[in-house]
Structures are given as C-alpha cells and as structure tokens.
C-alpha cells in the first residue's frame with residue numbers, strides 16, 4: 467500500500483471524492499478486456515492537465531508506478547496495473563473543446579468517448595472515420611495511445627492518420643505540445659507519431675487535435691456468401707484490382723458464422739466457409755455503380771449468394787451479424803484470447819490455412835474474423851483459463867501464430883498493441899536492433915520507469 471502522506475497529497479490535488487482506496491473500488495480498475503487482472507494501490511481521477519502534472523511529479527519523486535487508463539476496453543493489457551501503484555483514470559476529462567469547421571479540426575480531451583465525437587461532427591456534416599468496434603465505450607485517449615483501427619481503416623486509415631497534434635504530460639510532469647491545427651508540420655522529430663501508439667508508456671495524453679473530413683454523401687452495404695474461403699479471399703483482391711476501395715471488407719470464417727448463428731439465430735448460412743461484408747461510400751451515383759460492380763464480381767467469382775442492402779433495415783441486419791461476433795464467441799468457452807495479426811492482403815488465404823492447421827494440431831477452438839481489406843485478422847482462441855493443460859497448448863499455439871504472421875511478411879499487432887499479452891514476442895518482429903532502439907527511447911523519456919511499466923518490453927524496461 468502507498469504511504470498515507472501520498473494518498474493525502476493525491477486527495478489534495480484532485481479532491482477526496484476522486485481518489486479511490488477501498489478494495490471494491492480498486493478491484494474495478496484492475497482489469498481490462500483481456501482475461502488478466504491486477505490490483506492497484508490507488509485510483510486517481512484528475513480533471514485537468516495541471517492535476518496530472520502534479521500527480522506525475524509526485525509519483526516520479528517517490529518512484530510510484532502510474533498506469534494511464536481510458537475505458538479499459540484494451541485487448542493487450544495496456545491499462546493493467548501490473549505493479550500495483552496508481553491507476554490514472556482519464557474519463558473525467560471528457561470535453562470536446564472545439565470543432566473548428568473552417569480548419570476541419572476537432573480539439574478534444576482524452577476521455578471523450580469515440581462515438582460522442584463522431585456524432586457531434588456528423589451533426590455538422592463532417593466525419594471522423596476511425597471506428598474501433600468498441601467505439602461506444604472506448605476513449606479517444608485510449609484510441610490514440612493504441613493507434614486504434616477498425617473496419618473503415620481499409621479506405622480511411624487508422625487513428626494515427628487523423629492525429630494532427632497532441633498535448634502530453636511527461637513522466638516528470640512537464641508539458642510537451644506537438645503539432646496542432648496545421649495539416650503540415652516538419653519541425654524537428656515527429657513527436658506526434660512517437661506518442662501515438664506508445665501505449666501510455668512515454669507520456670499521458672491530455673489534449674488531442676484530430677483531422678476531420680467531409681461526411682460521405684451515401685453508403686451501401688453488401689453481404690456475399692462463399693462455399694470456399696479461398697474464393698472470398700480472392701474476391702477481396704479482385705475488387706481492389708478493379709480500382710474500387712470499399713470502406714469495409716469484413717471476413718467471417720465458418721466457425722465464426724456458426725457461433726453467431728447459434729447465439730443470435732439470424733439465419734446465417736451454416737454450410738458456408740466464409741462471409742464477406744462489404745460497404746462502399748461516397749457520392750450517391752458512384753456508390754450505386756460500385757455496389758453493382760462488386761455484386762457482379764462476387765457472383766462471377768464464387769459467391770453463391772450476394773445480398774445488397776437496399777434500405778437501412780437490411781443494412782442493420784447485415785452489420786448485426788458482424789457486431790454480434792464478440793458476444794457470440796464467448797458463449798463457446800469462458801476465456802477469449804483475442805489476437806490481431808496483420809498480413810499483406812495477398813497472404814490472407816495462407817494465414818487462414820496456417821491458423822487452422824495450428825488450431826487443429828493443438829486441439830483448440832479457434833474462430834477467425836477480421837478486416838480482410840487490410841489483411842488484419844482476428845483469430846480468437848476460445849478456451850478456459852482455469853484449465854492449465856489447455857492454457858499450455860494455447861501458449862504454444864500463440865507463439866506459432868505470431869511466427870507465421872511474421873514469416874508471411876506481417877505484423878504481431880494490427881491495432882490492439884503489444885501491452886503485456888504480446889510483450890514476450892516483440893523481438894520476433896523488431897529484431898534485436900529495433901528492440902534496442904525502442905527500449906532506448908523508453909529509457910530516455912522515462913528513466914525511472916514509472917509510466918506504465920511492464921508494458922511493451924515486459925520486465926526489460928526496468929533499470
């Protein structure tokens with residue numbers, strides 16, 4: 467437990483009602499969306515940047531670990547208080563400070579819920595594209611810290627493509643400002659990019675400048691059903707070769723289809739090997755033309771059925787199947803290990819085959835879904851963490867899964883980050899030299915290793 471004088475000082479900084487000390491309160495901040503959990507010594511809920519500066523100065527002086535936290539929807543264990551210490555809950559800082567329609571920029575605090583910003587800008591005919599499936603809950607601070615992606619990343623890119631500038635509090639409690647409202651900025655090192663995706667290990671993000679774009683005029687959604695997974699994967703490439711970049715190109719494999727159908731009874735085809743959900747957006751006439759072209763391409767190349775949503779109700783029905791995946795798959799077994807390897811798009815069939823082979827060899831329940839357009843797959847292993855024998859097989863399978871992704875020219879994580887879950891595998895992709903550069907940055911910016919220790923590098927960030 468922390469010294470009583472530290473707790474008293476924290477209460478002075480943020481007010482007693484914003485410091486949680488009881489076991490019940492602390493338990494609520496010890497978990498995220500991974501199966502892991504740890505107990506913090508203290509939870510502190512600041513409301514403004516000056517308070518965060520004071521908290522970090524105090525923590526740095528007394529060498530107390532601090533774990534920044536948004537909504538706790540992370541899938542790599544990023545916000546977990548693995549060494550006790552202080553959980554820094556940023557959800558009180560939830561103000562949209564400005565929507566600048568002239569410069570197409572939104573300025574927000576880190577605790578703004580992703581969907582809230584999207585709704586506010588859409589009221590003004592503007593668009594903030596990054597759409598992690600957790601957007602109703604996740605915070606923009608968490609999105610920036612993880613460089614979140616989502617189904618629309620294929621056409622519109624990921625969070626980093628919209629971050630123009632940041633205000634960050636360093637582990638020593640100083641304020642760093644990077645970028646701003648300008649589209650261009652090449653003043654020195656690109657610190658905005660460095661902090662984006664840094665998983666709360668280098669600084670606490672307290673203000674974000676986000677690029678907005680005009681809202682597309684129309685969109686259209688299609689669902690294509692395939693008897694062979696390879697046909698689905700090949701169709702993805704064909705659509706792109708035709709010069710069409712859909713907003714989303716989502717893939718669900720046979721086991722995912724079975725899980726969703728069992729859970730939701732939507733009438734999904736249980737004899738299909740894959741489903742693609744495709745959405746196009748843009749000018750109305752172009753959208754109609756592209757949807758018709760895609761439907762034709764799919765039918766001519768192996769899709770046995772193509773459903774084109776002609777109204778909102780059908781569109782919602784199609785997306786309901788994809789949105790139900792997370793809830794449906796956890797009905798199979800109590801523990802869900804959610805990975806997010808990404809491979810070059812052309813390697814999707816090879817990666818899927820490899821994943822299925824690994825799952826069968828280790829006798830594991832595996833479902834595969836994800837963003838086929840950008841090669842970002844979500845193999846989810848459904849298991850029971852209380853079964854040590856099964857978890858041993860899961861561990862071995864995960865190691866092989868990462869190895870396969872890297873061998874196919876891919877990456878360990880397309881969007882969920884490294885956190886604690888992938889830390890043991892980082893060097894597989896970075897190599898020794900790349901790893902050393904990253905660790906040197908961490909050590910230079912946080913020499914006392916107080917900010918989110920144990921993440922990305924595991925225990926090696928110490929000392």
Ligand SMILES: Cc1cc2nc3c(=O)[nH]c(=O)nc-3n(C[C@H](O)[C@H](O)[C@H](O)COP(=O)(O)OP(=O)(O)OC[C@H]3O[C@@H](n4cnc5c(N)ncnc54)[C@H](O)[C@@H]3O)c2cc1C
Pocket residue numbers: 498499533534535536537538539540541543544545556576597598599600603604605606607608609610611612613614615616617665666667669670671672792881882918
């Ligand atoms: C059902 C479900 C669906 C998901 N779908 C997607 C998806 O489609 N795409 C995707 O990319 N991810 C997805 N995720 C993962 C998760 O939602 C994202 O990583 C999200 O960005 C995390 O936001 P959060 O506010 O919950 O952050 P948290 O989980 O609280 O924290 C995540 C990381 O950010 C750090 N952090 C948080 N706020 C700050 C801050 N202000 N300053 C510095 N560091 C900070 C934390 O220390 C931690 O390392 C999904 C998760 C779930 C549960």
